[in-house]
Each structure stands twice: as structure tokens, then as C-alpha cells.
Amino acid sequence: MAWQHIVPGITLLLLKLTGTSLFLVFIPQIFPRGNFSFIPEENYTELLTTPNLPEARATIATTVQIPQKPPTWERHRGSEFWFTETKEIWLHCRVDCMQWSSDLAIISDRNELEFIQNKTAMGSYFIGLTYTVAQNKWLWIDGTELKNNLFAMRPKAVDDECATLAAGELKPVSCHEEHHCICEKNPK
Template sequence: MTKERDQLQTSNNNLTKERDQLQTERDFLSGRLTNCKQTCPEGWQKFESSWYFLSETTEKTWEKSRQDCLERGADLVIINSREEQEFLFNLKKRVWIGLTDSVKEGTWKWVDGTPLTTGYWYDKQPDNAGPTGNEDCAEIHEDQSPLKAWNDLSCDSKLNWICEKAFQHHHDNIL
């Protein structure tokens, strides 16, 4: 009897341990899943190694657009290649991008602080013209050609915008 009881006890302990491990694993995986809903949510599209969110219907000032991106765990888009510029242009919207010379007139910087090296300005832009003579934020203007599409605009204008979130590779292989 005693022997049998001990065997049952051991077997019970092992099952409890196994159950706990499975629960931990399940919690971990469902956490990953919610996480994926946050990193691959509705309205985002993937291109190369980033996710992009285009505000389809809402229009906001540059600052408010940037705020929206930050709240989504992203930032206004930074354009690092010709391919990326073409991809964004093909979304066919007038959109804010993460480029401004509000700190120092004429010195264009991306939202991450890096200076602009390759720009895709429309001819004669940036001209800082505008009604107030103060255009410190950059947009992609859908009426131009893909590689000559940027225009400087007053940051208080209201446009659609594009957020960019860099990819985290460790999510790819888990699901």
C-alpha cells in the first residue's frame, strides 16, 4: 500500500510540474500573440524592414501627427532609400514625413536627429515661401513625380501622415 501511495504521489508531483510548465508556456505565447497584435495591428503595412501606418481619413498638423505616431510606438517616417520614397509616393496621399528645419532654418533634420543627406524635393523646393513665409515641415506631394515629390509647408497645415516602426525580428519566428 505504502509503495503504491508513494508512486501515486510521485506521479502526481510530476503531473503538477508539467501542468505548471504548460501554463507558463501558454501565458508566454498568449503574451506574444497580444504583442503581435500590437506590432502588426490593423492599418499597418510592411515594406522591407519596417511597418508603416498611413492615416487614411484624419488630417492633423505636423506636431499632432508626430504625437499620434509616438502614441503608436512609432514616429513619423524617415526615408532612407529611393525604394522607400517610391513606396511611400505610391500610397498616393499628401502626407507629412518626419523631416523639419524648425530648429535651424535651412538645416533639415529627421525626427531621430540625423541630418538630411538625400532629399527628393520638387523643383525650387524647399522655398520657405508660404503665406507666412515660414515653412518648416516636409510633406510628400502626390501630384509630383516619385523622386521629386517633397515640398516644405507650414507645420500648422493639416495633412494625412505616415508613421514608421522598425521591425523587431524576434517576433517573426515565434508564431
């Protein structure tokens, strides 16, 4: 075999080995661990402290992933309801509802309460009711006060500022826990 054919092959092999070695040595410095990802990040406004809850109610995530398939709405009297299959914190539930031109459910009468109780017997669902420390009372997201003729609210613990409906019972819970959501919209 002639040297003029072997030398270029060996030179090319040495160049490839050198390039690969340099790549392996310097890639960790170029992309430090944890700073390189192909997974898209979601930029949600975090609800860090409970005193910020009133301000956070109006905050919507800057990046929201809409569920893959449109929700299945259930019609009841003048409204439509969506009972989510996934669990979220209260603020994310509200954002999910708003993505579908709705908001967390406001239960206004006994008939609506019975309809929702029948649908929530097997889970715990966030509704549009929160405790306002400044006013020392439970308010619906539209600003109206909770009426005692519909619900008997269990005593509130220190960090319980949101409400769920579970097995037909209204319960105070932390807004940072994950529960299913009930969205409500009024079709036009």
C-alpha cells in the same frame, strides 16, 4: 369636493412653479454661457510660434485620444508603415504615431521612397522632416540631415518648417496645416 383635498394640491402646484421659476432665473448665473459643457476637453500643448518648434518636437499631449480601431500597418522591408486616413497638424501627427510605438517616417533610401510615393499619390502626408532655423537646414526627426540625392526640395517660404510628400514630390509646408501622416515603426 372637500377643501382639505384641494388646498394641498394647490400648495404643491405653487411650490413647483416657484421652484421652476427660481431654477430658470438662477441657472444662467450658476453656469455662465460657455463654462458648462458635457464635451470632454483635450489638453494639448499648443505650438504657438515657429521659433518654439524644436522644443515642441519633444512635447507630447497630456491627453490624447487613441483612434477607435488599431491602425493597419503595411510592411516594407524591415519597417512597417501606417498611412493615416485623418488629417492633423504636424505635432498631432507625431503624437498619434507615438501612441502606436512609432514615429513619423524617415525616408532613408530610394527603395523606401518609391514604396511611399506609390502609397501617397492621392494625398499629402507629413513625414518626419522639419526645417531648423538655428542650423538653417532640413533635418529628420532622428537628427540626420536631408540628403539631396533622394529629394529635390522646393524653396522654403517664410512659415514653411515641416515637409509633406504629395504626389511623389517633397514640399515645404506650415507645421500648422492639416495633412495625413505617415508613421513608421521597426517591429521587434
